[in-house]
Each structure stands twice: as structure tokens, then as C-alpha cells.
Amino acid sequence: MLSSAQPDNERILRLVGAIVLVSQDAERYLKITLPFTGSEDPSLTAALKRHEKLKKRTLGELAGKFVDSTTSDSLDFAKHMAYLVATRNQVVHHFNETYGAQLGAGSYQEVYDSLETLLANLKIFRSVVEQLALVVFEGLRDVTFRDTPEYEQMASLCASFRARIAS
Structure with a gap:
């Protein structure tokens, strides 16, 4: 027989898991986007070097750089x-x-509300940086890969990414 706390715990676990996964998505998109911001060397080579430096950065560091x-x-x-x-x-x-x-006090609804609010805010943030990542990819497609043999492949990747975002 299930205890009454088990469904509560499962809901909390699902919310925490979703928070982890959504924040990891946002972190990944920041790592894609940030190398193309700022006034540093705009070359692809320099952007790839900046990307390499961001690989081990935390969400907090990346969000600070984003701001x-x-x-x-x-x-x-x-x-x-x-x-x-x-x-x-x-x-x-x-x-x-x-x-x-x-x-411990049985205030599950307060915990749910807090976790759900955080998850909603993280989803919005993820959506913003996801859209920025798409802009970066489409810019690379249209500038860096224009008139190259890789253009069609990059166009296909961009179309696939755009479709995934839209779904």
C-alpha cells in the first residue's frame, strides 16, 4: 500500500528533475550563444575558442556573462x-x-507552488536563450557558410532546430 506522502514525493521529484533538465538546456544554449556576443574578435575561430572556455562554466557564471x-x-x-x-x-x-x-510541517502545496514557479521562470529563460541560439545558427548559415559546400547541411540543421523549437 502506498503511503500518502509517496505521491507528494513523486510530484516533488518530477518537479526537481524538470528544473534540473530545463536549467541544463538553458546552460547549453548560453554556451552556444555567448561566444558570439560582445565586441571581441568576431571571427568563427575566435568564437570557437571562446566556446571552449565556457565548457566548464556554471549556470551562474554563464548567466552573469549573459547579463x-x-x-x-x-x-x-x-x-x-x-x-x-x-x-x-x-x-x-x-x-x-x-x-x-x-x-516536515506538511506544507506540500507551498513547496509545489515554489517549484512550479521556478520551473515556469526557467522555461521562459530557456526559451529566450534557445531563440538566441537559433539566431546564432542562422547567422552562421547565412554569413559563414554562404556559398560553401556546407551551406545545405547548415540550412538543414537550422530548419530542424527551428522545427524542434516550434513543437
Whole structure:
């Protein structure tokens, strides 16, 4: 027989798992996008070197670089990004410290609400950086690969990525 807490625990596990996977997607898209931002050497070779340097960076470091790379002078944007990363890190790295007391008191709905809000915010962020990654790929297709034998392959990859994003 299942205890009443088991369905609650399964729901929490699904939410935490989704938070981990969505934030990993966002991290991957940042690693694709960030090498093409800024005013450094715009060559593909230089961008690939910058990409290599980002391979072991954390979501927090990447989000900070993302904020720095924008032209937004909004302190709210920087604060939102810092909050998003800090909240994600609390869930992923310090779950029991963050929610243990609430769970112990049976306040499951508060935990669900918190996790669902974080997941929704991370999905929005992922969508933004996913769209930016598509723009980078399409720019590479149209500039770097234009009039090359690889153009059709790059066009096919871009079309496939665009279709995946749309679904």
C-alpha cells in the first residue's frame, strides 16, 4: 500500500528533475550563444575558442556573462537573473535546507507552488536563450557558410532546430 506522502514525493521529484533538465538546456544554449556576443574578435575561430572556455562554466557564471553581454541598463534584469540562478541553486544543491521544514510541517502545496514557479521562470529563460541560439545558427548559415559546400547541411540543421523549437 502506498503511503500518502509517496505521491507528494513523486510530484516533488518530477518537479526537481524538470528544473534540473530545463536549467541544463538553458546552460547549453548560453554556451552556444555567448561566444558570439560582445565586441571581441568576431571571427568563427575566435568564437570557437571562446566556446571552449565556457565548457566548464556554471549556470551562474554563464548567466552573469549573459547579463553583461546585453545592452540593458535595467537593474531589474540583472536582479531577476541573479534571483533565478540563486533559487535554482537552492533547489538543486540545497533542497533539504530550503524545503525540509516546510515538508516536515506538511506544507506540500507551498513547496509545489515554489517549484512550479521556478520551473515556469526557467522555461521562459530557456526559451529566450534557445531563440538566441537559433539566431546564432542562422547567422552562421547565412554569413559563414554562404556559398560553401556546407551551406545545405547548415540550412538543414537550422530548419530542424527551428522545427524542434516550434513543437
